[in-house]
Amino acid sequence: MNLHSSTSGSGYRGRLAPSPTGYLHIGHARTFATAWRRARDAGGVLVMRMEDLDRDRSRAEYAEAALADLRWMGMDWDEGPDVGGASGPYAQSERGDLYLEVWKKLREGGFIYPCRCSRKDLAAAVSAPHEGAGRGQDPDDEPVYPGTCRPLRKGEGEFEISSDTGEEPRGMNWRFRVPDGDVVEFDDGNLGQQRFVAGVDFGDFLVWRRDGVPSYQLACVADDATMRITEVVRGADLLKSTARQKLLNRALGFTDPKWFHCELSTDEQGRRLAKRHDALSIRELRRRGMSAAAVLSAEWPSAL
Template structure:
């Protein structure tokens, strides 16, 4: 078996809260228990929401929590760069391959168009099921010409409708989703010329030799999507371990809007590292 390689993949779009802390603490513990390597990757793909001050805060807050990594933007490693905004060529290479092999197609639908769709996203999933407006009637066959750039169009992965995507989760057990019903054709590149999460995370986890992905249970359907991308690119997928979500007093999952439960706020209130770790159990 390959040596264990886990990862932390925070996005600097807000302050990290207790939900993030639980997931990252779990990832840290699992890497330690396996005597493995933990990789820190700065997922700063969103140019509008990613902020330098949040990047600084996430590094400081995770160190304060007692989490240490062996590879990352601040410590280097064999798979540099560990910052997504500097990995564009890797994503373009994958996009070209997916276009050439017919797994993706261009989509001109706007957010307003999608908002009119009758199919809303699942409660724990933020991507609506695409109604298929721009989907070619037949799957492409043979090699396809690749445009010079993916810009000014959305690019969607054509899911194999009716195919069951099943995987064993290390925490939640066997999971299964039906392509076309539980999720539809999903974005792999945005019209503002930014690679989408589903593509970038597959490319990076494969390139950095990640053997287990630890993250929140809200991304379970993303595992099914990503398994399709791994297969299309001829890459070996990692194992999965999805953590239960932390909820606020109203039963809603924690989000970056919950500033009062951010690690930074808890630190400023005088909470100790031991206090916060106890809150994660």
């Protein structure tokens, strides 16, 4: 896998990236339909990537259902686990060597540091409201890190990073040290100009977990770069992830894709739809006889 392939290639390349931790719901369907339509309207290539790093919840049957349900909705893709392609493998669980290579590059550049803090430790140390409560949550969201394990500054742009950690992450958390006060901005293709401040809107974030699994942020950046993705279409709950991923891209020398964040689908109480809404899964709506067009156009809750 070539870490430098992000700078090569031409033309539009989009992706669909379901997580097989449950059945897809109508919110997923609408976001994926937008990604599919933008790729097809651009005459580009669409990549199917299965984001199955959650070892506890990912299931093969959910992965198979995602492919079947999206095809039922009329979507297709040019590369993926079921059709092959030059950018595989197309399941994150099979891309561990790539993620380790990216981790090493970040460590060698002095961008990351080992952290022994657990989520319980952070909950005890941080009294501020959860940072995800306002502008949306993502798979690795957490309170702004209080800096418990953050290395001391040696000089301008240099930090005291442990050098005895070996060639692998070895059973501890690793965090990306954000440049405090840096403004991270991007022009979203759907929601317009976005602005986040590192160290305020988000803190030092996980790139590797102690259970041996790379974080969503690291895996997503590595995959989008090596798969040469030119536009990322996903839900607005991941806006803050984009700010983090821009910092990772800069550290790794990767070219940023464009971003297009879709409005979130909500239930009748205004809560974001999640996989716990089994009655609104594509699988269940298919069983009830709804057409794909109806699933994509129905308004909550009367049409469902």
